[in-house]
Amino acid sequence: QVQLVESGGGSVQPGGSLRLSCAASGSIWSVSDIDWYRQAPGKQREMVASIDRGGSTRYEDSVKGRFTISGDTAKNTVWLQMNSLKPEDTAVYFCHALIIPLGGGRSFRDYWGQGTQVTVSS
Secondary structure: OOEEEEEOOEEEOOOOOEEEEEEEEOOEEEEEEEEEEEEOOOOOOEEEEEEEOOOOEEEOHHHOOOEEEEEEOOOOEEEEEEOOOOHHHOEEEEEEEEEEEOOOOOOOEEEEOOOEEEEEOO
16 A cells, blocks of 8 residues: 655754655556645645656745755655745644556545654743
């Protein structure tokens, strides 16, 4: 079964850095893209960064210039380097991917990681 495994969350002071990792594993035929979402208490889940098969990246405005998403398509692994962290970055961060599993037909399906907590506070 396809799984997304996340790591790298933790607690840092404002201005600090964290590096999140997400690896898709299992019986995979194709991966369209891998994204990072975050959700703070009482707020909607929002996409903060995305990378597609061609390496094109997108960022939510509030993280531009501070976060960098990168990936290794051969390993179906993506990283989110988070610099200059702010208290408002505090949230649970979720890895998300569009994946066709082996034997899964022609349509991409949504897969989510379990979430990893990022806390930014003095």
